[in-house]
Amino acid sequence: xxxxxxxxxxxxxxxxxxxxxxxxxxxxxxxxxxxxxxxxxxxxxxxxxxxxxxxxxxxxxxxxxxxxxxxxxxxxxxxxxxxxxxxxxxxxxxxxxxxxxxxxxxxxxxxxxxxxxxxxxxxxxxxxxxxxxxxxxxxxxxxxxxxxxxxxxxxxxxxxxxxxxxxxxxxxxxxxxxxxxxxxxxxxxxxxxxxxxxxxxxxxxxxxxxxxxxxxxxxxxxxxxxxxxxxxxxxxxxxxxxxxxxxxxxxxxxxxxxxxxxxxxxxxxxxxxxxxxxxxxxxxxxxxxxxxxxxxxxxxxxxxxxxxxxxxxxxxxxxxxxxxxxxxxxxxxxxxxxxxxxxxxxxxxxxxxxxxxxxxxxxxxxxxxxxxxxxxxxxxxxxxxxxxxxxxxxxxxxxxxxxxxxxxxxxxxxxxxxxxxxxxxxxxxxxxxxxxxxxxxxxxxxxxxxxxxxxxxxxxxxxxxxxxxxxxxxxxxxxxxxxxxxxxxxxxxxxxxxxxxxxxxxxxxxxxxxxxxxxxxxxxxxxxxxxxxxxxxxxxxxxxxxxxxxxxxxxxxxxxxxxxxxxxxxxxxxxxxxxxxxxxxxxxxxxxxxxxx
Amino acid sequence: xxxxxxxxxxxxxxxxxxxxxxxxxxxxxxxxxxxxxxxxxxxxxxxxxxxxxxxxxxxxxxxxxxxxxxxxxxxxxxxxxxxxxxxxxxxxxxxxxxxxxxxxxxxxxxxxxxxxxxxxxxxxxxxxxxxxxxxxxxxxxxxxxxxxxxxxxxxxxxxxxxxxxxxxxxxxxxxxxxxxxxxxxxxxxxxxxxxxxxxxxxxxxxxxxxxxxxxxxxxxxxxxxxxxxxxxxxxxxxxxxxxxxxxxxxxxxxxxxxxxxxxxxxxxxxxxxxx
Numbered sequence: 111x112x113x114x115x116x117x118x119x120x121x122x123x124x125x126x127x128x129x130x131x132x133x134x135x136x137x138x139x140x141x142x143x144x145x146x147x148x149x150x151x152x153x154x155x156x157x158x159x160x161x162x163x164x165x166x167x168x169x170x171x172x173x174x175x176x177x178x179x180x181x182x183x184x185x186x187x188x189x190x191x192x193x194x195x196x197x198x199x200x201x202x203x204x205x206x207x208x209x210x211x212x213x214x215x216x217x218x219x220x221x222x223x224x225x226x227x228x229x230x231x232x233x234x235x236x237x238x239x240x241x242x243x244x245x246x247x248x249x250x251x252x253x254x255x256x257x258x259x260x261x262x263x264x265x266x267x268x269x270x271x272x273x274x275x276x277x278x279x280x281x282x283x284x285x286x287x288x289x290x291x292x293x294x295x296x297x298x299x300x301x302x303x304x305x306x307x308x309x310x311x312x313x314x315x316x317x318x319x320x321x322x323x324x325x326x327x328x329x330x331x332x333x334x335x336x337x338x339x340x341x342x343x344x345x346x347x348x349x350x351x352x353x354x355x356x357x358x359x360x361x362x363x364x365x366x367x368x369x370x371x372x373x374x375x376x377x378x379x380x381x382x383x384x385x386x387x388x389x390x391x392x393x394x395x396x397x398x399x400x401x402x403x404x405x406x407x408x409x410x411x412x413x414x415x416x417x418x419x420x421x422x423x424x425x426x427x428x429x430x431x432x433x434x435x436x437x438x439x440x441x442x443x444x445x446x447x448x449x450x451x452x453x454x455x456x457x458x459x460x461x462x463x464x465x466x467x468x469x470x471x472x473x474x475x476x477x478x479x480x481x482x483x484x485x486x487x488x489x490x491x492x493x494x495x496x497x498x499x500x501x502x503x504x505x506x507x508x509x510x511x512x513x514x515x516x517x518x519x520x521x522x523x524x525x526x527x528x529x530x531x532x533x534x535x536x537x538x539x540x541x542x543x544x545x546x547x548x549x550x551x552x553x554x555x556x557x558x559x560x561x562x563x564x565x566x567x568x569x570x571x572x573x574x575x576x577x578x579x580x581x582x583x584x585x586x587x588x589x590x591x592x593x594x595x596x597x598x599x600x601x602x603x604x605x606x607x608x609x610x611x612x613x614x615x616x617x618x619x620x621x622x623x624x625x626x627x628x629x630x631x632x633x634x635x636x637x638x639x640x641x642x643x644x645x646x647x648x649x650x651x652x653x654x655x656x657x658x659x660x661x662x663x664x665x666x667x668x669x670x671x672x673x674x675x676x677x678x679x680x681x682x683x684x685x686x687x688x689x690x691x692x693x694x695x696x697x698x699x700x701x702x703x704x705x706x707x
Numbered sequence: 708x709x710x711x712x713x714x715x716x717x718x719x720x721x722x723x724x725x726x727x728x729x730x731x732x733x734x735x736x737x738x739x740x741x742x743x744x745x746x747x748x749x750x751x752x753x754x755x756x757x758x759x760x761x762x763x764x765x766x767x768x769x770x771x772x773x774x775x776x777x778x779x780x781x782x783x784x785x786x787x788x789x790x791x792x793x794x795x796x797x798x799x800x801x802x803x804x805x806x807x808x809x810x811x812x813x814x815x816x817x818x819x820x821x822x823x824x825x826x827x828x829x830x831x832x833x834x835x836x837x838x839x840x841x842x843x844x845x846x847x848x849x850x851x852x853x854x855x856x857x858x859x860x861x862x863x864x865x866x867x868x869x870x871x872x873x874x875x876x877x878x879x880x881x882x883x884x885x886x887x888x889x890x891x892x893x894x895x896x897x898x899x900x901x902x903x904x905x906x907x908x909x910x911x912x913x914x915x916x917x918x919x920x921x922x923x924x925x926x927x928x929x930x931x932x933x934x935x936x937x938x939x940x941x942x943x944x945x946x947x948x949x950x951x952x953x954x955x956x957x958x959x960x961x962x963x964x965x966x967x968x969x970x971x972x973x974x975x976x977x978x979x980x981x982x
Binding site: 462496 | 876877878880883884885886896900
């Protein structure tokens with residue numbers, strides 16, 4: 111056993127020039143060590159300095175950051191005694207970034223990019239590098255490993271690109287691999303297989319890992335030890351099992367609590383439930399409509415759902431499931447091909463231009479990314495004031511008073527009205543984004559992934575706020591998300607979409623026990639649990655018998671992925687819609703009894 | 708409060724921006740009062756010597772006909788600065804106006820405007836000017852129109868690409884979902900976010916216009932004698948080039964300092980907003 115740890119960091123301090131010129135410490139006195147072959151996780155919210163530390167391990171400071179302290183990786187040190195860290199980059203130390211889609215050059219074949227580090231550092235000839243790249247593709251579980259390299263980045267999915275990027279990082283057989291939020295941009299179902307592939311390959315190569323993430327549950331699967339960071343300082347550092355079982359620091363406890371959202375506020379049940387929004391037989395898509403009345407890119411087929419007054423209905427699915435398209439159709443931004451949307455009994459015109467101002471006022475939409483949903487040229491007061499003037503004809507002092515009320519409602523100080531949006535934090539922006547919808551006094555708010563871009567702690571606060579607003583104002587939500595845990599925390603009813611069709615719908619409680627649609631089951635089982643070893647248990651994923659079949663719009667869309675598909679039925683006729691004894695709807699050939707068993 | 712912000716912004720300019728501001732203010736002043744402080748009428752033959760050097764009587768010497776260069780420069784600056792400023796305003800207003808219309812309007816309108824602009828951009832500006840001047844005769848109004856129209860398509864292209872990108876952003880979608888009209892979306896949601904690159908474009912186009920006006924004058928298509936803009940001054944004294952006459956150097960330097968000043972100022976102003 112080598113007594114010296116592989117990676118050693120002592121009193122690391124990183125400073126950047128502050129707005130007034132004085133140096134600002136973004137990483138403050140951080141020390142840790144990692145033994146060879148172990149994985150250390152750096153966890154914290156955005157702005158905690160976790161990526162900065164990861165980059166410092168490669169001797170790199172972003173945007174003029176100054177690094178001081180002692181860093182040693184193998185024989186290389188920060189100050190260049192032995193070898194310099196920068197010289198090891200890409201060879202002994204490699205990096206996997208968050209967005210693989212943005213990290214690949216779209217104009218070059220992926221194999222040429224994957225083997226590039228080996229060629230630059232001359233660790234292998236072109237032929238050998240190609241051979242070992244194919245080995246890595248196979249180890250990472252990529253489909254058709256021999257030929258996938260000859261494709262271009264746009265021909266591959268996000269999960270595949272992320273694995274290819276890992277292959278690029280591992281091609282030089284580095285001693286240290288740094289993963290910077292590598293699965294944050296992926297769907298949960300994809301995340302599981304990518305995590306498994308990463309862990310297997312890193313262990314095979316015997317590399318040391320540093321895993322940067324904000325997701326404690328993911329980290330629990332990957333890391334041997336966890337370093338909890340907050341505002342550049344170490345809050346807690348311990349072995350994974352101990353840290354999760356007995357968190358000592360209150361910030362760690364906060365992170366653990368936030369990993370499983372629980373909403374405290376309970377919604378008041380309206381006196382007599384009456385339907386607010388009814389969607390029936392909705393077909394929608396993008397592009398010109400052909401002779402059979404189908405758009406070039408069909409997204410939704412035959413979606414129906416009802417939202418009662420004051421209710422919260424969750425719509426979940428992975429990317430491409432059409433969940434955002436539902437919101438766009440309801441908001442009138444996209445005209446449906448067929449089907450109706452009605453609000454409190456009145457049918458709504460297909461697009462905004464045909465609806466009355468009153469109808470528009472009653473349905474408001476809130477987008478995921480507050481950075482682009484709020485106009486950077488306007489102040490918070492302008493943004494809210496415009497909605498007040500537009501729908502309620504409020505001006506001057508009345509409008510100002512109402513803006514202050516709204517800010518109070520979303521728990522921001524009234525002085526924020528003067529500020530421009532780019533001066534606010536991510537969580538504050540999302541609150542303003544929500545306040546803009548509230549300013550209209552709507553009956554229904556369409557929340558399109560409003561918590562997805564937020565850190566866990568901030569996400570919890572926004573969910574609480576949404577629940578409080580619903581209780582106090584009686585507003586109904588259509589809450590769109592890819593995260594079933596978030597949806598379960600807030601909504602009383604949940605609709606699961608897969609490739610534009612509803613595969614399951616029903617009360618929240620019905621998602622706790624079988625029968626579940628095979629896809630719902632997959633979604634729920636893909637959410638990482640907050641315990642080490644979950645990922646190992648999760649490896650048993652039964653193979654889909656029809657994985658070779660192309661997807662067909664006339665059959666169950668899940669067929670190529672479904673482990674329970676029945677030969678002669680699922681591959682022959684469209685599945686029936688069943689009502690279970692618990693009262694929810696399932697679109698499946700399997701009977702209730704079969705799905706329970 | 709707005710005024711305080713402006714003063715603070717100017718104080719924060721780099722030295723090049725301050726130099727640009729000084730040059731621009733200088734030329735605006737000259738354009739406004741030049742005609743009043745000119746020592747001689749601009750068309751008067753006041754010296755018996757042509758291409759004379761600087762003297763107490765004629766600060767910048769005399770031109771090829773024995774007229775006072777300083778007086779002609781002071782009057783000429785009014786044409787150059789005024790015409791260019793008016794023309795650039797018209798060009799950018801039309802170009803950006805069409806661009807916003809194309810970005811928020813229906814698709815067919817976008818196609819129509821874009822193709823119309825493509826047609827216009829394919830006509831060489833000097834030939835365009837030549838034809839129109841030949842048809843209608845040279846006048847200040849016609850000159851302004853020619854120069855403005857020449858630079859509409861370039862501004863349209865830049866503004867349209869900016870506006871189309873911005874029109875896809877979520878805040879525009881939100882405004883659309885709220886039921887806002889197209890003029891509101893174009894002017895309040897989109898336009899304020901394209902100001903910065905638009906100003907850079909204005910600076911560029913101002914210089915092009917000064918140069919095109921000078922070029923037209925040089926060809927004899929611009930202002931007609933005895934009026935002269937800075938470009939005409941250079942052209943009519945071109946024979947003095949061999950002897951290094953002030954009559955040609957001074958107007959040339961004037962054009963250079965005006966265009967450089969405008970661009971330094973705009974660079975500083977747009978950079979200031981980034982921070």
